[in-house]
Amino acid sequence: MVKADNSPYHATMKVLVVEDDSETAAYVARGLKEQGHGVEVAADGRDGLFLALDQSFDVIVMDRMVPGMDGLSVIKSLRAGGVETPVIFLTALGGVGDRVEGLEAGADDYLVKPFSFSELNARVNALGRRAPLREQPAALVRLGALELNRLQRSARVGDRPLDLKPKEFQLLEYLMLNADRVVTRTMLLEHVWDFHFDPKTTIVETHISRIRAKLEACGPDAPAIHTVRGAGYMLNAG
Amino acid sequence: MQVRFPLRSTRARVAAFMSLLFLAAFGVSGLATWLALTAPVDESSQARLLREVGLATTIYATHKTPAAVRLISERERRPTGYNFRITDREGRRVAGDLPEQAYAEGFTTLRFQAPATTPTSDDDVVRIRVLTAKMADGALLSIGEDLERSRQLQASFLRTFILTSGAALFIALAVGLSYVTRILRRIEVIAATADAVSSSGEMGLRAPVRPPERRDDIDQLAIAMNRMLDEIQRLVLSVRQVSDDVAHDLRTPLAHLRQRVEVALAGPPDAAAYRMALEGAVEKIDSVLTTFEALLRIGQLEAGANLATFQPLDLSETARQVVEAYRPSAEDADHALELHAPRSEWIAGEKSLVTQMLANFVENALIHTPAGSTLDIRVEHLGKSVRLVVEDDGPGVGDEDRAQIFRRFYRVERSRTTPGSGLGLSLASAVAHAHGAEIRAEDAGPGLRIVVDFPALQAAPAATSPR
Numbered sequence: 001m002v003k004a005d006n007s008p009y010h011a012t013m014k015v016l017v018v019e020d021d022s023e024t025a026a027y028v029a030r031g032l033k034e035q036g037h038g039v040e041v042a043a044d045g046r047d048g049l050f051l052a053l054d055q056s057f058d059v060i061v062m063d064r065m066v067p068g069m070d071g072l073s074v075i076k077s078l079r080a081g082g083v084e085t086p087v088i089f090l091t092a093l094g095g096v097g098d099r100v101e102g103l104e105a106g107a108d109d110y111l112v113k114p115f116s117f118s119e120l121n122a123r124v125n126a127l128g129r130r131a132p133l134r135e136q137p138a139a140l141v142r143l144g145a146l147e148l149n150r151l152q153r154s155a156r157v158g159d160r161p162l163d164l165k166p167k168e169f170q171l172l173e174y175l176m177l178n179a180d181r182v183v184t185r186t187m188l189l190e191h192v193w194d195f196h197f198d199p200k201t202t203i204v205e206t207h208i209s210r211i212r213a214k215l216e217a218c219g220p221d222a223p224a225i226h227t228v229r230g231a232g233y234m235l236n237a238g
Numbered sequence: 239m240q241v242r243f244p245l246r247s248t249r250a251r252v253a254a255f256m257s258l259l260f261l262a263a264f265g266v267s268g269l270a271t272w273l274a275l276t277a278p279v280d281e282s283s284q285a286r287l288l289r290e291v292g293l294a295t296t297i298y299a300t301h302k303t304p305a306a307v308r309l310i311s312e313r314e315r316r317p318t319g320y321n322f323r324i325t326d327r328e329g330r331r332v333a334g335d336l337p338e339q340a341y342a343e344g345f346t347t348l349r350f351q352a353p354a355t356t357p358t359s360d361d362d363v364v365r366i367r368v369l370t371a372k373m374a375d376g377a378l379l380s381i382g383e384d385l386e387r388s389r390q391l392q393a394s395f396l397r398t399f400i401l402t403s404g405a406a407l408f409i410a411l412a413v414g415l416s417y418v419t420r421i422l423r424r425i426e427v428i429a430a431t432a433d434a435v436s437s438s439g440e441m442g443l444r445a446p447v448r449p450p451e452r453r454d455d456i457d458q459l460a461i462a463m464n465r466m467l468d469e470i471q472r473l474v475l476s477v478r479q480v481s482d483d484v485a486h487d488l489r490t491p492l493a494h495l496r497q498r499v500e501v502a503l504a505g506p507p508d509a510a511a512y513r514m515a516l517e518g519a520v521e522k523i524d525s526v527l528t529t530f531e532a533l534l535r536i537g538q539l540e541a542g543a544n545l546a547t548f549q550p551l552d553l554s555e556t557a558r559q560v561v562e563a564y565r566p567s568a569e570d571a572d573h574a575l576e577l578h579a580p581r582s583e584w585i586a587g588e589k590s591l592v593t594q595m596l597a598n599f600v601e602n603a604l605i606h607t608p609a610g611s612t613l614d615i616r617v618e619h620l621g622k623s624v625r626l627v628v629e630d631d632g633p634g635v636g637d638e639d640r641a642q643i644f645r646r647f648y649r650v651e652r653s654r655t656t657p658g659s660g661l662g663l664s665l666a667s668a669v670a671h672a673h674g675a676e677i678r679a680e681d682a683g684p685g686l687r688i689v690v691d692f693p694a695l696q697a698a699p700a701a702t703s704p705r
Contacts, residue, residue, distance in 0.1 A: 112531070114527060193563050195593060195594075196590040197590070198528060201604055206566040
């Protein structure tokens with residue numbers, strides 16, 4: 001189920017995939033190529049490290065269990081060697097401590113196998129250098145008529161103040177920093193709630209619908225949160 | 239049986255060791271007694287001779303010769319024979335029973351064949367120590383001491399000693415070996431029990447244990463092994479249960495998946511229908527994968543794989559975050575969520591796991607209680623523990639079901655049709671146990687109350703960096 005990311009900021013990236021399972025590697029590489037990215041695949045940890053040190057990539061997708069040199073060591077070596085390329089760490093199903101280990105080694109994000117391509121794609125895009133608003137260190141973040149004050153934790157659309165609860169503010173902030181790109185439900189759970197599991201109830205959906213209602217109440221020039229079927233959500237300028 | 243030979247050899251080793259020990263002990267004590275017995279006999283015979291000769295010399299010097307001879311004869315004549323002799327200066331016997339011989343002054347030892355008439359000893363050699371002194375008139379006074387007597391004494395001592403040590407050794411060996419044999423037999427029984435369990439797989443077998451008032455080290459060994467067998471039996475049963483449950487609970491969604499795909503393939507080739515079938519298939523596969531994920535997590539937690547990442551964690555704050563996350567969904571479903579966590583309560587924990595545990599409790603209550611129900615979550619300090627209480631006022635769970643509620647895949651009959659894998663509370667329970675917490679389900683009359691007692695972190699961290 002490979003879905004096109006209709007982002008207007010769609011730029012090509014160079015992605016390194018370090019994965020020894022040829023089926024998974026081909027699945028990831030094919031999907032990323034369809035998105036217009038350039039992909040290099042390494043089936044061995046040492047080859048992956050060599051490629052990452054030799055060339056410059058925008059994102060590295062690194063499996064934990066690869067022959068030659070395990071993923072954690074590769075990430076540590078990269079960071080020790082001054083390579084700051086964002087890394088998505090792939091861990092095995094059920095690996096309770098893997099997330100912490102991966103992040104401590106210097107990974108920027110993690111994903112539990114098996115994963116859907118849309119999930120990986122959203123994360124690759126979020127980590128890539130295309131993030132237009134992410135670069136703003138400013139306290140004020142704007143998207144169309146929507147403006148967030150990150151210091152005061154307040155929001156307004158045009159002149160109308162937007163009354164948001166703390167979690168709603170965090171959620172909208174994350175969507176704005178990743179505007180025009182798909183953000184998955186799992187990404188929201190991790191970044192807004194620090195939940196690293198899949199809740200059975202509709203936590204994300206409920207919050208999204210509440211924010212939507214508040215945005216719509218502000219008039220037609222407010223940005224809209226779109227649902228991308230089978231992938232997640234996307235905030236677009238109105 | 240395999241264990242028999244080494245145990246037999248243990249017995250032989252004990253016997254050999256005990257014999258050696260006894261022989262050494264008897265040898266040392268025998269030698270000591272021998273020395274103590276022979277030296278004084280030797281010494282006292284010399285002393286007696288000196289004394290008697292001194293006395294006789296005095297008698298001889300102070301009396302006229304015939305009177306002296308009479309007095310000395312009376313004094314020295316004893317039934318054993320070979321007692322004394324008085325020889326005049328010409329070498330003729332004046333009195334006495336010592337044999338004819340040239341006596342020189344000082345100590346001599348006579349050794350000769352005994353005449354048949356003297357029943358002195360078993361063998362025929364007579365040994366007599368003689369002390370001879372010259373009197374003023376040139377006569378020789380000799381007084382004898384039959385050494386055979388002390389030799390007899392020594393021989394009889396040796397005989398008695400060997401007999402008694404032999405008897406003692408025999409008794410000690412018999413008593414000791416029978417005692418060792420009894421102990422070894424009990425160990426053999428324990429070994430045989432272990433053997434039977436490992437060879438036949440009969441997990442219910444246990445080693446015999448005596449009543450508490452008669453228990454010794456061997457019983458402690460048996461009790462320890464029985465405890466180990468209990469634990470092994472529990473683990474084996476739980477593994478069997480889990481594999482049965484996994485097989486059973488995963489078969490259903492996989493069967494559904496197969497049916498869907500089959501139905502789509504049987505129909506006319508239509509892209510839209512195929513797409514729907516595939517989307518449905520992905521959904522089913524995801525639910526199977528979710529179940530696997532939960533099972534693997536439970537397995538990892540039970541294996542204690544995560545303990546290294548534990549850090550100080552404020553249970554009240556974690557509960558607050560979970561409650562805030564679920565409040566909108568709960569409100570939409572007309573459930574009330576209440577939190578009573580007035581103070582920070584610190585435990586050692588892994589935040590994502592404790593969060594998941596709390597979330598599972600909340601979700602379980604939201605799914606299984608009707609609209610209008612209230613879910614009350616409390617965090618309180620209780621002595622050395624921090625107590626988490628999750629209590630709903632729903633229909634509750636029967637006693638029998640409640641005892642099983644934390645088992646993998648266990649689902650109360652009436653909730654068979656509601657969504658859920660039957661793993662949420664099992665995972666929560668595994669998280670609790672991995673944190674050293676006690677978890678139990680109680681009747682809240684009506685409703686279900688889950689109580690988790692965490693060990694409290696003694697010293698709250700001074701500087702904390704809440705996310």
